[in-house]
Amino acid sequence: MRNVLREWQAELKYTFTGTRDAVPEWVGRLAEGDDAGYHRPGSAVWAVHGDMPTIVAGIRALLMQALHPGALAGVHDHSRFREDPLGRLAGTIRWIFTVTYGSTEAARAASNWVLRLHEPVRGTYVDGRGAVQPYAANDPDLLRWVHIAFTDAFLSAHKLWGRPIPGGPDAYVREWAQAGTLMGVESPPLSEAQMRAQLDRWYDDGELTADSRVAETVAFIRNPPLHPVLRPGYRVLFAAAVASLEPKYRAMLGLRMPRLGPFPLPVRLATKATLGIVHLALGRMGPSEQAARSRLRRLGYEEPSGA
Secondary structure (H helix, E strand, C coil): CHHHHHHHHHHHHHHHHCCCCCCCHHHHHHHCCCCCCCCCCCCHHHHHHCCCCHHHHHHHHHHHHCCCHHHHHHHHHHCCCCCCHHHHHHHHHHHHHHHHHCCHHHHHHHHHHHHHHHCCCEEEEECCCCCEEEEECCCHHHHHHHHHHHHHHHHHHHHHHCCCCCCCHHHHHHHHHHHHHHCCCCCCCCCHHHHHHHHHHHHHCCCCCCCHHHHHHHHHHHCCCCCHHHHHHHHHHHHHHHHHCCHHHHHHCCCCCCEECCEECCHHHHHHHHHHHHHHHHCCCCHHHHHHHHHHHHCCCCCCCCC
16 A cells, blocks of 8 residues: 555656656745745635645636637647646646745746746637637636636535635635736636626627537546556546536536446545545645745744644
8 A cells, every 4th residue: 555655646746746756946936935925824725725626626627718719729729738738737736836825926926927928829719609719818808717717616626525715715716816816817706606607607608619629628638648557546536527517517518427327426425535545645735835834934924723
């Protein structure tokens, strides 16, 4: 069992960070900085992003984001996701954890770095009504879609498999709105109800599509090039992401709830068990949170009781 956990740990670290042994250099820099950052111990953001359901949330976010033809065109036309999917994942994780755990300067720098990478990402796509539309990755509407699909995914997965959120779901949406602002989203939603209403607007207005590109993307997300030791667990987590989707989005993606004949499979229970194994392999506290706590101790920040 110990050897299996060690192999899981190495491959999980490689999947999420691009390295099996050493902590990535950017993680150590989260201990630097002269302020507590936008988010602190005891916050809703720390509670959600420091918990294991984020793995399910990441899969769900990719599935949802694929439904916007502009966002998907940018990925297909300009991203190396087929050749280097783990590199793209590691870059996304770096931004999330820097905004979550870093100083305000680090969070702004990481967001500006992503926006600079987006600058050349431009082209055209066919919208849900069949018209050709221009797109740019930094268009406010596309940035809003990505932000809301992300927020919805992380909140939804945490509500199913996570622990209580300090301040409740609205606190998470309100706090993570800061990340949207850093990425150029104008007036991001500040409550769960606002977020759901804005998300459904794209669906109700017919702006989302499910074409051959979406099917190709879903097939890739269903079966990414992971190490064999991770594949059984990933199948459970993919099923969890599918189960967490609202039925209308699940139908657009051509996905169904997993079943064995006429009987639904116990996805929620299997997911809880799988996330427990991942937690055991990775440890109680990630290196990004450890680095952030080191910075906070240096600055004399007093943690709230129970944090």
